[in-house]
Amino acid sequence: MQVLREKLRLYILENFLFTDDQYELSDDDSFMDKEIIDSTGILEVIEFLEDECQIKVEDEDLLPENLDSINKITSFVKRKQDG
Amino acid sequence: MCGIAGIINYKDGLAPSPGAINTMVEAIRYRGPDNLSTYISQTNHLGHARLSIIDLKDGNQPIYNADKSVSVIFNGEIFNFIELKKELFPDYPFYTSSDTEVIVALYEKFGINFIQYLNGQFSIALFDNRIMKTFLIRDRVGICPLYYSQVGQTIYFSSEVKCLLTVPEIDASIDLASFSEFIHLWTPLTPNTLFKNIFEVSPGCYLEIDKNGIETASYWDFEYHPGDLDVSLSEAVYLLDNLLEEAVKIRLRSDVAVGAYLSGGLDSTIILSYLRKLDVDLSTFSLTFADKQYNEATFQSDVTDYYSTRHHSVQADNYSIAENFIKCIRHTESPLFRTSPIPMMLLSGKVHEEGYKVVLTGEGSDEIFGGYDIFKEAKIREFWARCPNSTWRPMLLKKLYPYLDFNKIKSTDYLKQVFGHNIAQTDDLLYAYHTRARSTSAVKGFLTSFVKAQINQDMETRAREAFPILPGQFNVLNTSQYIESKTIMPGFILSLQGDRMLMANSVEGRYPFLDHRIIEFAARLRNNHKINGLNEKFILKKMIKGKIPESILNRPKQPYRAPDINALMCSKSNHLLDYLSESAIKKNEFFESKKVNLLMKKVLSGKAQSVKDNMLFTIILSTQVWLEEFNVYQ
Structure with missing residues (x-):
């Protein structure tokens, strides 16, 4: 999960914050509260997860408790993969 | 429409050389290719590029009154000039059949209050040599442009900024407060422009210029009295x-x-x-x-x-x-x-x-009759704010934005985050703009720290300073109509x-x-x-x-749009991208090159498809082109 965490962090930093400064995003930062990702952006994140982690994000998974921070996403992916 | 330009100095007078006014009006020759005229006096130099539409033979400007003490140059049309002539001036010695001459006649009869009689679209420069005054007048809603700048005792005006920039004393420095308004509200708030020393005559206003300087007055504004027309x-x-x-x-x-x-x-x-x-x-x-x-x-x-x-x-x-x-x-x-x-x-x-x-x-129809989605969005948000825990009220947004996959989004938390920002603040002048402004203003993240430090983020306060309406004076729909009609309509549409x-x-x-x-x-x-x-x-x-x-x-309403990133990446030999090269970005010191590089990387990967990405790319590229083309500096 550490590899995913780092890949995800880099992806969010580069594609939504347009920076390589690691300090601009902590693992618990809420994407919504910090206005990092909007409603269309979350669809881009899902595409990234499905490509990188070989999981399928179902409609019922589209909840902030699964997708709203790096920590939430990595826990969600782990649960999915442990299935 | 036409192009107008002028130079005024009632205090010291002007040198009798036509060079400056010729250069100014030549810069906008395309606005009026049918005739170019200039007029020189001790205190006023005027230029007019004419697009002949009414009275093709005799309508060249300036147009005067009988003793030539009042003159006018004008861009636009007075559509009710026939009725005005017939009803108010049956015996006036008109020497043309143009609409312009009725402006002079009206002014002689009613003074500056004559504007109330006009039905049209206009930027007017009216000179009264008897009292040594000039009036610069803009139409009610801002169809015809009118800019001005003051250098010492001299006032320059014109239909476009580029005329003013031909004057060596007027520099092209950027007004960062206005740039802030541009990225939040899509347009600077008048009378300010993106150029620090250049201003607009606001729609519905006029300037009175004499040896003491410039005074601004408003003669018309949008007002709302819903239900006042008590008919079926x-x-x-x-x-x-x-x-x-x-x-x-x-x-x-x-x-x-x-x-x-x-x-x-x-x-x-x-x-x-x-x-x-x-x-x-x-x-x-x-x-x-x-x-x-x-x-x-x-x-x-x-x-x-x-x-x-x-x-x-x-x-x-x-x-x-x-x-x-x-x-x-x-x-x-x-x-x-x-x-x-x-x-x-x-x-x-x-x-x-x-x-x-x-x-x-x-x-204009969308602003006047409530056609834009942003009005309906505000209506739904206000409806939702009355019962913030409702799950079905925010789902009404689905009717507005079918491209947002609401069926997939089961939780209203996402909707709350996107559309629920400051949802209870229904008295805000910018209530309808909370969602939009957050999207466009993402460009702030790309600005250099020097520029960013001067960007004002409190647009609500700015709007309250700029507009003479009180919190709660109008309901949410009418407030949104007012703001739309005073910002994006004149400033962009x-x-x-x-x-x-x-x-x-x-x-x-x-x-x-x-x-x-x-x-x-x-x-x-x-x-x-x-x-x-x-x-x-x-x-x-x-x-x-x-x-x-x-x-x-x-048919469902389809907002007029055009491709952004997909089009801008199609320039010949990709020459537009030169404006986003590291050296070009660093030269202007306006955007952070590292951030722009990462945006470019996303664009080149084909993944920059969201509305926000398209807007970011277009603003950054166009700002770079604008800075270069107009030699704008900070």
């Missing part, structure tokens, strides 16, 4: 129908042929229905797009078949948008947040090519996407929906006659049912 819907429909017919009719006054823009939407089709009723020879002009998601050709065909018009169309593709990007910015004199003005320039090119100088067009794109090809646009009688009528309607439930422009649809094709009446 069918009576309101009858009244509106008569008003619109009259508004179209007087906008046909011209000594050259008049065409009409046809988007394929409701408003341009309504105008065509009146042209048909008035038995006008119908020539229509439409844009089509190679990219089918923007193309409305099917609806345009429905209308041209229905009315049997002589139809002309021009297709905008990615390549033509990219290749005209720099030319467009030379005309807009502003960065852009979307490319949509460019196809409008191609369209006016087609109008010019076909030998037309005037087109009727449907802008009528100027960057309107006047500038028309005038680039010497074409005048006329706007029946912006006849002030219609604006004042609509302001007294019940709000549910504008937006009924979530049905926008309800009264217009009721009024026009059965008179236009059903397909137009029933």
Whole structure:
């Protein structure tokens, strides 16, 4: 999960914050509260997860408790993969 | 329309050299290629580039009163000049048959209060040598542009900024507070412009200039009294129908042929229905797009078949948008947040090519009759705010934005985050703009720290300083209409996407929906006659049912848009991307090159597809072009 965490962090930093400064995003930062990702952006994140982690994000998974921070996403992916 | 320019100095007088005024007016020759005239006096130098539309033979300006103590140069049209002449001046010794001369006559009779009598679109410079005063007057809603700058005791004015920038003493430094307004509200708040020392005469205002300097006064503003017109819907429909017919009719006054823009939407089709009723020879002009998601050709065909018009169309593709990007910015004199003005320039090119100088067009209807989604979004947010824990109330947003996959989003938490920002603050002037501003203002993250430090983020306070309305004075819909009509309509729709794109090809646009009688009528309607439930422009649809094709009446509203990133990446040899090179970004010291590089990486990967990414890319690229083209510095 550490590899995913780092890949995800880099992806969010580069594609939504347009920076390589690691300090601009902590693992618990809420994407919504910090206005990092909007409603269309979350669809881009899902595409990234499905490509990188070989999981399928179902409609019922589209909840902030699964997708709203790096920590939430990595826990969600782990649960999915442990299935 | 025409182009005007002038230099005024009542304190010290002016040197008798015509060089400066000639240079100023030459810079906007395309606004009036039919005649160029200048006039020099001790205190005023005037220039006029004329697009001849009414009184082709004798209408050259300045126009004077009998003893030549009052003179006027003017850009625009006074549509009710025939009625004014007949009713108020049966014995006045008019020496032309132009609309301009009625301005002089009215001023002699009523003083500066004469403006109230005008029905039209205008930027007027009126000189009264008896009292050594100049009045610079702009129309009620901002159809005709008018800029000015002061250097010492000398005041310069013109139809476009580029005339003022020919004056060596006027520098092109950026006004960062205005840039902040641009990225939040899509336009600076007048009288400010993106140039620090250059100002606009605000719509509905005039300047009084004499040896003591400049005084600004307002003569008209949008007001709302919903329900004040206490009539049934069918009576309101009858009244509106008569008003619109009259508004179209007087906008046909011209000594050259008049065409009409046809988007394929409701408003341009309504105008065509009146042209048909008035038995006008119908020539229509439409844009089509190679990219089918923007193309409305099917609806345009429905209308041209229905009315049997002589139809002309021009297709905008990615390549033509990219290749005209720099030319467009030379005309807009502003960065852009979307490319949509460019196809409008191609369209006016087609109008010019076909030998037309005037087109009727449907802008203004959305602002006046509540047509934009942003009004409905505000209505839903206000409805939701009354019961914040409701799960179904926010789902009404699904009706507005079907492209957002609401079926997939089971939790309202996402909706709350996107649309629920400051949802309870219904008294905010910018209540309707909370969502939009957060999207555009993402560009702040790309600014260098020096620029960012000077960017004002409290737009609500700025809006309260700029607009003379009180919290809660109007309801949410009317407040949103007010802000839209005072910001994006004059600052973008009528100027960057309107006047500038028309005038680039010497074409005048006329706007029946912006006849002030219609604006004042609509302001007294019940709000549910504008937006009924979530049905926008309800009264217009009721009024026009059965008179236009059903397909137009029933189609979902499609906002006019054009491709952004996909088009801008199609420039020849990718020359536009040179403006985003590391050296170009570093040279201007406006954006952080590292961030721009990462945005470019996303664009080149093909993954930058969101509305936000498109807007970011367009703003950054166009700002870079604007900084270079106008030698703008901080």
